[in-house]
Amino acid sequence: MGVMKRFTTVLAAVSLVFAGAACGGDDEAESGPVTLRYSWWGNADRAALVQKAIDLFQTKNPNIKVTPSFQEFEAYWQKMATDTAGGNAPDVLQMDFAYLREYAERGVLYDLKKQEGENLNTGDLLEGLKGAGEVDGGLYAVPVAGNTWGYVYSPAAYSKAGVPEPKLGWTWNDYRAAMEKITKSTGGKMYGGGNYIGTYYNLEVQLRQEGKLLYTEDGKLGFDKPRLAKFFNEGKQLADAKIVLPVEKGVQIKPKFALEMDLIAGDLGWDNFMTRYAAATKTELKLGPVPSDNPAQLGQYLKPSMLMSVSAKSKHPEESAKLIDFFINDPGAGEILGANRGIPATNGQRAAVKLEGPFAAVAAYEESIKTQLEKAPPAPPKGAGTIEQAFIRISEELQYGRISVDQAVDQFFTEANETLES
């Protein structure tokens, strides 16, 4: 039939355009300065600092011109997905640990092993971060900053309630008891903390303290249903006893955090969020250790909070590697960027950066547990971001009392396994 024939012709034309898009890109002239497209996420403050660092890079490398492109985190990933699918990924891109495997395994990223030792020196990276950008033996990203799990709290709230401040060796029972005491002593005006089952990484920390992993080496869930049920039950009890901040209060104040509004006495989270909280509240905040039932094992590791990758399609991998090298090793770059992107990932830059206030507190905290920090686990499996979102959502429904613990556990396992299998 005529219509059908026309339809298939159009379809063929379309898929041609579509397939061709993946190998697009004009060839640049060989001579003359090389232009690198560099994309990153961040805000206006970071934009100013990165531009300054790029200027410095360009004076040091007059043959390389860098054109930056920046968006806010969520928008950045949306754009990155479109650019990459359309065959137009930038030369150098900022990478998140959660997305690393997703991008690396699909052949989007360049293996930087080929540049190591020539244009890229990774030898000065902190011990815990070495190899953090590796996926299946290839080096697909280099960390520029790291963070770890911690407990941010208000010492004043603790002393007011007559609870001793947390110190190394405190257990999850101690933590729950402290929250209960604080909540009771204020009559519910301030809660002892947020419900820690709302955050996936609290489960990871508990697992690691037991010598287990969130994801096994072959990319499966590192825990079973009873273990997750135990975790959820802890939170369910805390919520039912009204010891922790009720979930609806937390939802109401989004995009702010409860700590910033003095609604809770402390919370577990990434240590670099300390700087964010400190900027938002007048209450003095401190960083303390994570509770653990196993004194020999804090379950913590230095996680690359931000990495840099090179696109597999880049025509200038050498120059791209040079730019990454500059961002992680150059003391001048370290000085300009300071702790804006987190505490720097190399010893050299950590020494070059003068840290003050909350930034110094974060660095001191990491120093204090340095010997207990383990090497980062392999990059999480494909779909880890989806699984984390599912966890947050299901935990929220549980806290609202819309589903039971058993339903929550089943739902999570169904969704997680479906994601991991596909």
Add this chain to the structure above:
Amino acid sequence: MKLSTVAWHAGVLAVLAIVLYPIVWVVAATFKPSADIIGSLSLLPSAPTTANYERAVEGIASISIGRFFWNSTILAVLSVVGTVASSALAGYAFARLRFRGRGAMFALMISTLLLPFHVLIIPQYAVFQRLGLIDTYVPLLIGKFLAAEAFFVFLMVQFMRTIPQELDESAKMDGAGHWGIFWHIILPLARPALITTAIFTFIWSWNDFFGPLVYLSTPDKYPLPLALQLFVDEASGSDFGALMAMSMLALVPVILFFLFFQRFLVEGVSTSGLKG
């Protein structure tokens, strides 16, 4: 003043007070210290400050705020020109002319409204990438000149169909061609629709985030909504004060545009001496 007029004003103002309360809240919030914006229950700032506006107009990475305004203006104005012209032409054809395939094409046009744009964006991107038009304004504008926004074509059709057919026929008797009818009869009578289209196009273009995000890479070319988003940062804390101050500044041109053009909505068919 007549009593009914007073009552009318009182009634409208009462409804308005409710409708505008949230906007008053935003304006008041821009004068609060950034940290106090979320969670404060009082409407008015306790210690008013202009610091939010100062940070908002500072610009981003040595790109001035004026640049973002300029980019937004260029995009919005060209969008208005393209959309009004192309939609009026297409609307006239659908509403007043009879030709083969009209029904099918009309159905096709409506169906383009039904598909969420998120699934179209990647194929569309691939086309523009092949044409080397990424990081230019072309992908953002070309659709406007080619009546790709079915909403407006449909709007024109609905309006033009209400214009009495007798007018065309008498003009035809006088020897006018299709262009003459379109230009001298339909366009003047469809003015409310043209103005409506212009207003919507301007506002939607001005507020569009997704299109510019996907197609533009160079910060120099960003329009305001992209710049606005740069005050948001999960890790180091968002600058809600500057964000809201900038949203308010960004509102000013749209309000002016609206105030200027909505006046033309007032005169309708009844004043142009038309008998139904």
Add this chain to the structure above:
Amino acid sequence: MATVAPTRRAEAPGQPAGPRTRVRRSGDGVAGYLFLSPWILGILLLTIGPMLTSLYLSFTDYSLFTAPEWVGLDNYKRMFEDARWLKSVQVTTIYVAVAVPVKLAAALAVALLLNNKRKGQGFYRAAFYGPSLIGASVSLAIVWKALFTDDAVVDRALRVVGIHTGGWAGNPDFSLLMLVLLGAWQLGAPMVIFLAGLKQVPVELHEAAHVDGAGRWRRFRSITLPMISPVVFFNLLLETINSFQVFTSAYIVGGPNGSPAGTTLFYTIYLYDRGFSDFRMGYASAMAWMLLLGVGLITLFLFRTARGWVYYSGDKR
């Protein structure tokens, strides 16, 4: 063509097809395509291709970065076993059923209120349009939540009349209603379209009816409503289509998870999440075509019923 036409006419004797209209038809033909040429060009270049591509992708497993793999009807089948998809259909349908009538009624009411020649008209019109000028940025989410938290203005106002709901922003039972109100608050677009339609109602008709002793309601029912019926239809259709595709406002308020507790998981939010966060563009495309099918049927239904209540003065009735 010309030879076939007479037989056709003979088969359908009821058709009043005189020679005059036939001449006009062919005359309109060329002009029709000329006037439509930008649109035709646009639809060929920008729309048809991507639409067909997404249709093709809906039958594939496509992860954005690797070539699509044909999987037949799998994506479509999977939808009906996907609890979140079913949930999103439910949320969206409820929203459309409530939000569209509320918004249109509010917009028409305001348009009628403002449709006169009194002083201050322009100002009021602009003021009512104001909320719709605010783009869907984080600012909007912040204000909207601020109105609906514990002890904030809505909570307090309701308490005055004896209703104790607490804050709505964190309450799963009220989150959808919050978004319905947000939609109705931004009523500028349908209001302006209603106003433009009302301007085309000849004043003479009202005056004549007034002289005949017709009351306000009577005149509204038998003159205004029929005269603006094309515009009512336009708004109804567009708001229905748009509400099925509601995205930005819901996204900034409820996030990608449809917080709180999945009560704002709209269809397009789930679609977006699948496509751009989970990299399952094949599934997302299938979802899109399912939506097209569903909304398409509703659109068709609306067009059918429109024959009974929409009047065009261009029509010879």
